Amino acid sequence: MKSNGLELLGMVPLISELYIPEVALFGLFRFIRFTRLLRLLRVIGLFKKSQRIFTEFFKKTHMDYAIAIFILILVASAFSLFFIEINTNSGINSLDDAFWYVIVTITTVGYGDISPQTEIGRIIGIVTIFTGVGFMSLLTASLATFFVNRFKQKEDMSIEEKIDNLEEQMNKKFDDMQSEIISLKEEGTVKNLGVFEICILINKFF
Incomplete structure (x- = not known):
């Protein structure tokens, strides 16, 4: 309720004009409409806060390198599969089909609409599967470790502040x-x- 206060305030003019048309003449309700613009400022504030968290996450976990390697393997696998399977696989007629197969495989969804026909193509499929599983495991572990350490750090700081205050009082x-x-x-x-x-x-x- 506290976080939606601006939205509720911004709805006052609309509701009032629907049920009591005379109130539309008052400049007060026109002014209240401008409170909707404050929501944009709140969104910008949340974006900046999220940006700081993401920056801290990548700085501490170095996941940016893992993401770069992940994308590199995805692109290399798609191009390799396309050139190897283009003449032998009826399901791969374009680079889009190769990317579709690699993305579906690397995310371990596996629709089964496209499957490699050559041995090298199957090896590429195995590599993409292990890459997807490994990346998701690494990402999950990194996120969990980051937020646990962040919470622990805040908790430690809170305890340290309490000890300092107690020492100051003593x-x-x-x-x-x-x-x-x-x-x-x-x-x-x-x-x-x-x-x-x-x-x-x-x-x-x-």
């Missing part, structure tokens, strides 16, 4: 207690304090 209490003791010394009453008064003094700060 230091402040010790300083206040020391100031109180110095004040009592100056007044000459510290020697007259009994056990009960000392306990009250300590409890005052802790």
Whole structure:
């Protein structure tokens, strides 16, 4: 509900004009229409945040190299299959057919409408299958590791901040207690304090 507040506000003029046409004359509702533009700013903000996350992901996992190798194998397999199977496979009549087979195979979908007829073509098919399985496994593992480490890092930072705040509070209490003791010394009453008064003094700060 909080995230859709701008959308709800932007719908007010439309609903009002449908059921109460007279309110269309008020400039207020025309102004509210401009709140729809704020949604664009929110989308841009989300895009920038996503861009930072993607940049951090590729920087830490080096998946950009894996994606480049994946695309290279896909393209090389499609071209190789096309030139090898073009004269022997009725299902591959163009480069588009070769790319279709490689994409379907490398994503492990396997429709079965096209299948290689030569031994080299079958080897290319096996390579694309293992490439697809290996890439998806690597991508899944990298994403899981990245987000787990990111969550753990935020959690560690939160714990560290709590420890720092607690340490700061303890230091402040010790300083206040020391100031109180110095004040009592100056007044000459510290020697007259009994056990009960000392306990009250300590409890005052802790």
